[in-house]
Amino acid sequence: MSDKILNVAVVGLGIGRSHIVEGYLPNTDKFRIAAICDLSQDRLDGIGAEFGIEQRLTDFDALLRMDDIDIIDVCTPPMVHYPQIMAALRAGKHVICEKPLVGSLAQARRGCRGRKDRQRQVDADFSVSLWRWHRAGSKNYQ
Numbered sequence: 531m532s533d534k535i536l537n538v539a540v541v542g543l544g545i546g547r548s549h550i551v552e553g554y555l556p557n558t559d560k561f562r563i564a565a566i567c568d569l570s571q572d573r574l575d576g577i578g579a580e581f582g583i584e585q586r587l588t589d590f591d592a593l594l595r596m597d598d599i600d601i602i603d604v605c606t607p608p609m610v611h612y613p614q615i616m617a618a619l620r621a622g623k624h625v626i627c628e629k630p631l632v633g634s635l636a637q638a639r640r641g642c643r644g645r646k647d648r649q650r651q652v653d654a655d656f657s658v659s660l661w662r663w664h665r666a667g668s669k670n671y672q
Contacts, residue, residue: 537564546605594621
């Protein structure tokens with residue numbers, strides 16, 4: 531297993547806050563919150579200050595251009611999951627996405643092809659079970 535700590539960007543800070551608290555903070559030996567992204571500047575400032583996160587963006591595309599981000603954690607409303615997953619894959623990022631992952635079987639198939647083409651992981655967050663898997667090893671995101 532790699533000793534590399536992976537840089538995560540959490541997108542959508544409603545549910546995303548719980549991903550920070552329940553998933554990433556207990557696993558700081560594997561993950562670091564390098565950036566947060568939300569449409570609300572107030573939410574960005576509040577959560578950024580609460581957890582000491584300096585990089586706070588309202589522009590998802592700017593987030594994707596950040597070279598130091600390994601994983602995009604998508605916690606936005608379901609209707610934007612698919613386009614954000616695909617954009618993150620095109621940017622060379624691994625993706626964790628709040629459920630539902632996508633809206634159709636066709637979108638799931640296209641996402642799987644995009645993942646394979648770019649040799650990246652895409653995982654749906656099903657709360658506790660996913661975080662147990664992450665604790666088992668971040669080697670899946672190399």
